[in-house]
Amino acid sequence: MSRVLAILFWLVSVLVLGPAPVSGADRVAFLLQLNGAVSPATAEYVIRGLEEANEQAVSLVILQMDTPGGLDTSMRDIIRAILSSSVPVASFVAPSGARAASAGTYILYASHIAAMAPGTNLGAATPIAIGGGGLGGEEPKEGDKSGQSGEENGRPQLYPSDAQKAKVVNDAVAYLRGFAELRGRNADWAEKAVREAASLSSNAALDQKVIDFMATSPEELLQKAHGRVVRIGGKDVRLDTSGLAVREIAPDWRTRLLSVIADPNIALILMMIGIYGLIFEFLTPGAVIPGVVGGICLLLGLYALAMLPVSYAGLGLIALAVGLLVAEAHSPTFGVFALASAVAMALGATILFDSDTPGLTVSWPVLGGILAATLGFGLLVARLAFTARQHAVVTGAEEMIGIPGKVDSWSGNAGYVIAHGERWQATSAETLTTGEQVRVVGRDGLTLQVARPTA
Template sequence: MNRGRRMPARMLGIALLFLLIAGQAQATGNVLMVDMKGTITPASDDILSAALERARAEDSLALILLLDTPGGGLAETTEILRLIDESKIPVIGYVHPEGAVAWSAGTIILIGTDLAAMAPHTIIGSAQPVQLSPTGGTVPVNDSKTTNAIVALIEEKARKHGRNTTAAREFVLSNLNLNADEAKSFRVIEHIASSPEELMDQINGTRIKNTTLITQGADLKLFEPPINLLFLKLLSDPTIAGLLMLIGLYSLIYGFSSPGMGAEVFGLTALALGLIGLGFNVNVGAIFLILLGLGLILAELHSHTFGALAVAGLICVIVGSILFVPTSFPEWYVPGSYQRSMALALILPSLILGLFMAFAIYKVALARFAPVVVDVFEGEEAVALDRLDPKGYVLFQGEYWQAEAEGTVEKGEKVTIMSREGSKLRVMAKQR
């Protein structure tokens, strides 16, 4: 009788042992992390796609998006959301490290992940579409069609993952910002963790996409993108791409005004890299104004307008630089403060060029209006560089001059200049 009672208990123990072994075996898998810091650009889509491919190949338990972004391209953001939705591997959004932000497009990406987490002292929100005003301030975008589409998108993502749709809507309509504690309290995120390791402990046992995550003790691996994607990520930063465009154009100005220095090649290279970084999505009006300004500045270097053409050209370059600032919504979905930083980064080089041009024009004006100085050669001393019999060369004030001597002058002897006839000096042996 006792033996019969012991059999179920023994079988239960064996079953629990098998479950423990299975759980430990599953926990030996890895969780892949991908760095999504910086502006969301086309390179971000490619990096996430490559990371998901790696996660599938390695049979990773989950993929963590490390978010610290001011936002970025709206088209790129929707592509990231599509990749997350289609992924069979759970995708975890994690605003990390402490002090990080996920604003605008970054907030939408976090809401669209399968699990959302934040490190302490991080911020999400500022998702109201804004654009720079002519005075340098920011004004909300009043295109209700686009704004309503974004509201519908973020609400649907929140609803899909059981998150607070009201808060999601207010991110867009009221520029709501939340820290980690507030976001968890309002059911915008599920977890607050100081480190990825702590996050792994918290999500252990969570069921997502028909998978129970056994992540306690899992191996955390950081995805290293291929070098071509890293280079594209660097180039596709809108500030860097814009600066490359401007540097390339300024180098062409210098190269065309001083041929043979190699500045033309450098300018064309920088221009090409800037176009690649911007994805050839360039404001045609900005390109026209900058090229027109380049032409006017070059014309100034070969004319006598005393700065009129240069000033007009500089104005064109500055206005074109302003148009280069990637603040057009919905193409770029970033907060106003980041837009102002980008504007300053692209306009400042033009202002520096303006100061340089003003200084150069001032110096040219001084030279043009300065009194004519008559070269004084007669009676000056020179040195024969070779035997003058009667013609040869002499060294005068560090320069080589053709010379014709009265009589014969041996190499190295000092001569006295009698007169100058164009580029030729008439000399005679110095009297001893």
């Protein structure tokens, strides 16, 4: 009887309170990999991973980084997700030889736990790509004519003379110092990383309290993070990471696709394939495949450009190059428009993306290939158009000129002739006879002008 009551009590508990949590479900640490430039694709991957971690209430998220920097907007999206996460995030610069430069430094500072593997580095957080919206690291030259140098609290300071750059730098300083104060890390070095593009090795970062500890693997990170107190949602939480199982969260197909097409080289190649495919389809209607493939590639390329910081001048030059190709096809200039199109295309591709933003540059081999392809395509169009002018006309009213015919009936200087299997009204300066062979020498509307064929 007691066993029956116990079973009934258990069933009521399950129905009222819900199923009991699965044993060990919260004893998992998610591992996210942030490799390469910080872009919209990587930001979406990290944000989705953090959302899944919050839904499953895992104990910790390890964000393993090896990045040269990237887009400011994508970096801020990742940081917002980290700050709003109810699951603690441990940024881990690994493996040996990896770096968390520029945007990676901001992400590391914003995380609840900051760790680095031996032989790694971080820093160079100066936002130099002002126009493109990127965060790349480049050490400014102290005493340069474009800025002023000075000292404040014993630290060398660089104050850009340009007001816009000064605003961006000061905003970045305040942004990074805020994270340092929130996580109890070295705020002075954070400012130095922005103003002077300073960098640190893993050992120096540990000595200067920029990171919490060093680790050689995610498993060692979990051991060293156990018992540490972090602040989540305004509350201090003591981490219990001992014995956690590490589960790597791989990016889904959509994120992998975005990572591929968001590469400036791939985006540019897709655009070129799309443009050439559509031009070829318009020049040879009915080919179908070039139009379909070109349309798909062009849409994918434009979608990638919408995610990346692009220059309107570069887009304008590419549009001019397309217009010159079309002009070459309709009014051949013996390759002049084709050459101008190749030059405009190469210049547009060169300045389309901000070359100072890490991971968002177009490689020289791709630029050379685009130049050669544009020039070759333009010269091919010019050759086809020039060759077409030497051929006999086979369509339109002009196609009737020169074709043979036979007089069907005639009276004076007018009558009817059979040409192309059709009966036409015709006129002639000569008097013709029925059944006589003639040649069309002109056309006025639906009336042909004919004459006897010359020997």
